[in-house]
Amino acid sequence: MSSRNRLIALIGAGIAIVVAAVTTVSVTLTRPQTAPRPDPVAATVPVALNAQGLPQDFTVGIVLTLGQTGEPGSEYNRAAQGARVAAQRFTQGGAAVALSAENDGGTADGARAAVRKLAEQGASGIVVTTTGAQARAAAQTAQELGLPAILPYAEPSEPADTTWTTGPSGxxxxxxxxxxxxxxxxxxxxxxxxxxxxxxxxxxxxxxxxxxxxxxxxxxxxxxxxxxxxxPAEDAPAGAKxxxxxxxxxxxxxxxxxxxxxxxxxxxxxxxxxxxxxxxxxxxxxxxxxxxxxxxxxxxxxxxxxxxPAEGDATALQQDAQGRGMSAYLSAVRLAAGDPDITNLTGDAPFAADAWAADSRSHDAVVALVRAAAVAGSGDPSEVGATLRTLAIGPGEGAAGPALDFSRPAALTAQVRPVYASPQDLGLRPADEDAPRLVWVPAPASP
CATH class of the missing domain: 3.40.50.2300 (Response regulator)
Structure with missing residues (x-):
């Protein structure tokens, strides 16, 4: 290569280096300096919930099975304490929500009697927190009485206009x-x-x-x-391994x-x-x-x-609307547990004793009934049920778990996913030395 050609090549290479450097600087200077912000809806979820239009003396009935020794249907009576948290959040926001609980005694006949009693007490809707035959009997009786009923932990025997389940489908x-x-x-x-x-x-x-x-x-x-x-079997030859x-x-x-x-x-x-x-x-x-x-x-x-579905405490760690909704709920759990005047659903023990178990499903069932009554501006069960059929609720309405669409009997729309057990204390609930250490997370727990 001649001296002239070598000079031209060197100049060309130099220009290329300068262009690359300028391009790098330009990209660096124009690159966004902040990470994308979380879903803004999430930041609007408060601990206290308001319900403008909710009628006075509004009552939600709770059907549960009491027992601590494995009675069928009793496995969720502590999880059902999430309903107490929902009522307290609305009360904090200026919309008093009363809860009336009835024990079904672990039988279908008891469940029917419990629903009838709640209807006589003026409940605008009920949350059936039991399972099995009792849950099916309660749902059927509610349908006969025109009383809207939400089943967080069971499915009714047949879909009905006034009955919803919020658990995952088969x-x-x-x-x-x-x-x-x-x-x-x-x-x-x-x-x-x-x-x-x-x-x-x-x-x-x-x-x-x-x-x-x-x-x-x-x-x-x-x-x-x-x-x-x-x-080896008892009749195996001697020396068998x-x-x-x-x-x-x-x-x-x-x-x-x-x-x-x-x-x-x-x-x-x-x-x-x-x-x-x-x-x-x-x-x-x-x-x-x-x-x-x-x-x-x-x-x-x-x-x-x-x-x-994404309904456990670990959801609060998500940087999105549902994460903030669950975080607000768990804050409400801690506040309720710190108030000795707040009792469990049956009023015979402080809420704090069950704070570790109170879940989002029972909480969101109460939130849904309150929202329906507030939109309807009425506590009449028929109007509450008719309005609920037009609603969907999520974090913006105060829900802690996945979004629910009550235009269909199976209201849960979220996908079910594998979850893994962990003994880790996430520090999101009140400290309780007697509470079991088990949380379900959507990824394998670290060894």
């Missing part, structure tokens, strides 16, 4: 279970009277009624997962008729060192499961997998 639970079991080829079912969607592919089933006791069931499950050796199954299960679905029985199954499996994921399709989100597992010295770890 189809959404199935889809979430498929996600939780993705990649698992040999799924073992350990069952104590529970229900599992038929679409779930099960390689082997162990039912408690087929074993001498819970310990024997757990031992066989541990053998099937390869975590325990199978001991324990063996390991050739194709061990890579996940265990644990199902039971009640959350208390579910906790006992989980603890028994943990005691036999079962190491594969334990997938819990139903009941694990109830306070009864958490308290029973803690009483049995079971472990809340990422090994435990359940399915749920």
């Amino acid at each position: 189809a959404s639970v199935e889809a979430a279970l498929e996600t939780a079991l993705d990649g698992k080829g040999r799924v073992l079912l350990v069952n104590d009277g529970g229900q599992v969607p038929a679409s779930v592919q099960i390689a082997k089933t162990l039912n408690l009624n087929g074993f001498e006791d819970l310990t024997a069931l757990a031992q066989e499950a541990a053998v099937q997962t390869g975590d325990q050796l199978r001991q 324990p063996t390991r199954v050739a194709k061990p299960a890579d996940a265990v679905i644990v199902s039971a008729a009640t959350p208390q029985r579910l906790a006992r199954l989980v603890q028994a499996l943990q005691a036999r060192d079962v190491s594969v994921p334990l997938v819990l399709p139903d009941g694990a989100g109830s306070p009864a499961f958490a308290s029973t597992l803690a009483d049995l010295d079971g472990t809340a770890s990422g090994q435990l997998v359940s399915v749920a």
